[in-house]
Amino acid sequence: MNDPGPPGLTVTGLTVRYRAVTALHQVTLRVRPGEVLALAGPNGSGKSSFVRAVVGLAPVAEGQIEFGGRPLETLSLEERARTIAWMPQEEPVGDNIPIREYVLYGRYPHSPRFAPVRDSDRAIADRVLAELGFTDRAEVGVQELSGGERQRVRLGRVLVQETPVLLLDEPTAHLDMGHQLDILERVRRLAHAEGRAVVAALHDLNLAARYADRVVVLHRGRIVADGLPSSVLSPALLRDVWGVVADLRTDPRTGLPYLIPRLPGAELRLSAAPPFRRVHVIGGGGSATPLLRALTSEGHRVTLGVVSLFDSDAETAKELDVPAVAEVPFAPLSEESRAKNRDLLAEAEVVVVAPFPVGPGNLPVLDDVLEVAGRVPTYLVETPSTIARDFTGGSGASRLAALRRKSRVVADARELVRALAVSAPAGDAETHHS
Amino acid sequence: MARGRAGAASPAGTPGGWWLGALLLLGGVVLVAVSPLIGPVPIPVESSLGIVAHGPGPVSSPNACPGIHVSTNQCRIWAEIVWQARIPAMLLALAAGAILGLSGATLQGVFRNSLADPYLLGLSTGAAVGAAVLFVLDVDVAQAGFALPAFAFLGGLIPGLVIFAVGRIARRSAETLVLTGVALGAVFSSLLATFLLYSPVADLQVSFWLLGGMSDASWTHDALLFGVLLAVGGTLSLLGRELNLLQLGEDVAQSVGVPVQRVTLTLVLLTTVGTAAAVAFTGVIGFVGLVSPHIVRRVVGPDYRRVVPLAGLVGAAFLLLAWDIAQTALPPIVLPVGIPTAFVGAPFFLYLLYRRRSVAGAPA
Structure with missing residues (x-):
């Protein structure tokens, strides 16, 4: 040419x-x-x-x-x-x-x-x-x-x-x-x-x-x-x-x-995309894994509260790039971890409590959740198989009962994602039960 | 090269294909040699051969008719039959068959439809309507002279020209064009039926003409039709590459530089003229155009550079065979040539349908 x-x-x-x-x-x-x-x-x-x-x-x-x-x-x-x-x-x-x-x-x-x-x-x-x-x-x-x-x-x-x-x-x-x-x-x-x-x-x-x-x-x-x-x-x-x-x-x-x-949720995004939120999940023993996957797929910014270092929830969090507060296994909850978790709770726009088995180490964490539950929309995930999940001789059960009154109960990750999608953005307390 | 799916024509034809090809060629030669010996008037074989050997010149002694003792006059009549009826009829069958074969192969390629042929597109029916107009006007065929072929030719042009115009003005796809042809064929068929009801006298003449024959053959007709064959067949045979490319779809063909619109319309126009001319002299003959290309594909594969000219050869041999059968099947009656062609063509058509079904998914 x-x-x-x-x-x-x-x-x-x-x-x-x-x-x-x-x-x-x-x-x-x-x-x-x-x-x-x-x-x-x-x-x-x-x-x-x-x-x-x-x-x-x-x-x-x-x-x-x-x-x-x-x-x-x-x-x-x-x-x-x-x-x-x-x-x-x-x-x-x-x-x-x-x-x-x-x-x-x-x-x-x-x-x-x-x-x-x-x-x-x-x-x-x-x-x-x-x-x-x-x-x-x-x-x-x-x-x-x-x-x-x-x-x-x-x-x-x-x-x-x-x-x-x-x-x-x-x-x-x-x-x-x-x-x-x-x-x-x-x-x-x-x-x-x-x-x-x-x-x-x-x-x-x-x-x-x-x-x-x-x-x-x-x-x-x-x-x-x-x-x-x-x-x-x-x-x-x-x-x-x-x-x-x-x-x-x-x-x-x-x-x-x-x-x-991220696999699921694409069709949701295509229809009416709800705003992404800061969601803090309290998990452990693998109970939070499906929640983490579902929430990150939706685009939410997710953090995970106190779990053991080699817990499968901790592994999932690492895999999904979810910041997590991790504790040495079989040790009592350290003040440092508790403080970090409280910080994340304070920043969260939504708090989710996974259906983990409650041991003595979890009690302070649940107390901290109860503290914010009145101000921040809180979701309690409870499946029929995890209703009897208290291993603390009653003190865990009473805290869960209190939490149930201050939060919305959902059955699984799907229901949680749907509830978040239809609820109003953070700061609005109308969605959770009083 | 037998690795292909069962039934799918392999790229270079089937292994048995060349045997079939040799057989066809031999058959063609035999047909040409035998045809002057065949006819409704019984002439001894030896005399027929003698007359052929004598040439078309005037017969002056009974020596031109060996093998039997006949008068000079009788021999002269026989010579007249061989040279003015049998041989012109043979040549007419060859030319018309060749045009129909070439046209069938071309139309199947243009429309990428293995069932396309001049008949499907209404070209033949158009010619029949043209002829019927003449019969309805009560012109005696014997006195019609060139009026009959002229009317048939004009009638045959109409569907082709309409398809041409639709393609040219409306710029429609090949599929729309073939459907246009089918619809026109239906219109012409109903026109024909109306004419025949209106004029029962015409019925018999048209019916006979509809099934076709070489009985009206003359050297003049032969010369005209061979001229058409040379022009149409020669051009069609040159456009094999373009036909091959059209098989990849009109868009791909255009992207490599084929003027799709122009090539399609040229091919439709040429086949229209060719078919109209052939039908004008022989009457409507179905199946030759449909069947010949399929026989050729089995022998040499799907390359249109070979399929088109060879379909002309096969069409010529096929129509001559049908004509010979038409003359000898029920002596002394000469059957309309459409009867033997349909007897061979229809079962072959069914075979094709069956074959397409059995290799569902593989384009035939």
């Missing part, structure tokens, strides 16, 4: 409209040669519309798509096909033609009309097939391949087109983990080695972070984030765009960010 314009693909103010629906609003984007750009966004965010508009299959209402300074609409179909190759999310399987013939379809825009396939085209197809590991099976029919092999062969067809721009719409859809990594690794190496500009629409943000040089996030047809994976991916973005609460970690090997979505 000896054109004066900027190299690579330049999209300016692209708006795509299907009748009344505007799928893409004023999207401006530039992909440089050798750059892998991941296009991310939830379903219906405009990823496919963007890709289809660049291929020339979606109606461009406004804006300009250029390659190397040349507007794409000035190119003939064949020139366009020599510039941009497209791997759609899905395509008909077609006839059971040999792999080599299928891959050769990609040479269509390069070869003269009505002429037999040239040896130079065959050589290119064979080279790509060798790279993809199909040399021995070039004569096998495409219908005889597994899903992963077929995807690789489709990539082959796109590569054989030898275009400076590659558009891959969900190239890893329907693939298992190994094949996902395989395809994206190939694409990345190719882009970097041969200076091709790649736009890949990807659902999986972790794959996007790992293989893309840049991540662009679309939301309702607009670009809401654009930059390095490490700067773009954040729990806030996931919450705002996908409605999913997630933890952001760093891959110790690559230093790249990866997100762990």
